[in-house]
Amino acid sequence: MPLTARVRTRDGWPVAHAVVTLTDAAGRQVLRVEADAEGSVHDPAVLAPGAYTVIVTAVGHAPAAAGALVTDEAAGVQAGTVTLARQGGAELPPPGPWTVDPAHSTVAAVARHLGFSSVRGRFTDYSARFEVAADDVTASRVEAEIRAASIDTGNAARDTHLRSADFLDAGRHPSITYRSTGLTAAGPDRWTVHGDLTLRGIRRPVDLDLTHLGTGPDPWGGTRAAFRATAELRREDFAMHYNQVVQAGIAAVGTTLRVELDVQAVRGTSLPAG
Structure with missing residues (x-):
């Protein structure tokens, strides 16, 4: 399970087609994946052990970033649920x-x-x-x-x-x-x-x-x-x-x-x- 994530708004709605980017400790891009219509990400690429940064972006939303540590190739990065705020911090219902x-x-x-x-x-x-x-x-x-x-x-x-x-x-x-x-x-x-x-x-x-x-x-x-x-x-x-x-x-x-x-x-x- 190398990279998995769920991208949601503050109200819990999926952010369709959000982009999840993974960079290594040197700041190099290792992986770039687009979420599906339900805001879910799953990429089977094998990741080498080490420190990574998970960056999530979506049009109309403020970006979010978090650190991740891979200790085992089989474990990969399980980012869980990533919450994105509307650009400017204000929320309305889904588009x-x-x-x-x-x-x-x-x-x-x-x-x-x-x-x-x-x-x-x-x-x-x-x-x-x-x-x-x-x-x-x-x-x-x-x-x-x-x-x-x-x-x-x-x-x-x-x-x-x-x-x-x-x-x-x-x-x-x-x-x-x-x-x-x-x-x-x-x-x-x-x-x-x-x-x-x-x-x-x-x-x-x-x-x-x-x-x-x-x-x-x-x-x-x-x-x-x-x-x-x-x-x-x-x-x-x-x-x-x-x-x-x-x-x-x-x-x-x-x-x-x-x-x-x-x-x-x-x-x-x-x-x-x-």
């Missing part, structure tokens, strides 16, 4: 397409009311997809569409008013859309998503503060990832000027909205039943 599952996600907006309390609403009809880029994770893309008329605050009269031209103007502008323009790492599991939000037919740049909460298997045989994201919107940026002034000059509705997203996404382009 490829992902589809947001509305049944296990929440798209909410919070507004200040009377200057001292909050009113919370949520949208019940929306779809979203994103693509995690393999080589340069900052090139990942997000697209979402929300049906404006699906706003639900738990009060029918208020919801009707929110759908009117005073606020969402859902009759003339039935869709709210968001399309990303870039991604910036803000920490090991945090990102800033840069994008354009179109609301009431008006497009404005809006950044989302995104946290990756983890990735793992689901009960239906798929893979899921969870995220939390927030953003602040100014109503006037989208021509929502309606307000009432109550006593002491306090506005009935705050000038800003806080968007709160709790999202589950399924790996792939379709959603499972259940």
Whole structure:
């Protein structure tokens, strides 16, 4: 068993086609092997006893290196599991397409009311997809569409008013859309998503503060990832000027909205039943 290794991300996902290089004590390259689609390496070459350095590299990931000592030709180098971090130290789910599952996600907006309390609403009809880029994770893309008329605050009269031209103007502008323009790492599991939000037919740049909460298997045989994201919107940026002034000059509705997203996404382009 001369050289074996398993290359994984911090979340335990295989790093397909990572390259494992073995150098001797003089720094000369002795062996160079590409991992398979499951991130596994096995090369039968016989290695002479001595000290070696195992170097593992992969596009979009920071390299890793470790020392190895071969005392017996039959034993070789068993590198075990080598963990690679995303370039820059930030993690996202495995590359490829992902589809947001509305049944296990929440798209909410919070507004200040009377200057001292909050009113919370949520949208019940929306779809979203994103693509995690393999080589340069900052090139990942997000697209979402929300049906404006699906706003639900738990009060029918208020919801009707929110759908009117005073606020969402859902009759003339039935869709709210968001399309990303870039991604910036803000920490090991945090990102800033840069994008354009179109609301009431008006497009404005809006950044989302995104946290990756983890990735793992689901009960239906798929893979899921969870995220939390927030953003602040100014109503006037989208021509929502309606307000009432109550006593002491306090506005009935705050000038800003806080968007709160709790999202589950399924790996792939379709959603499972259940």
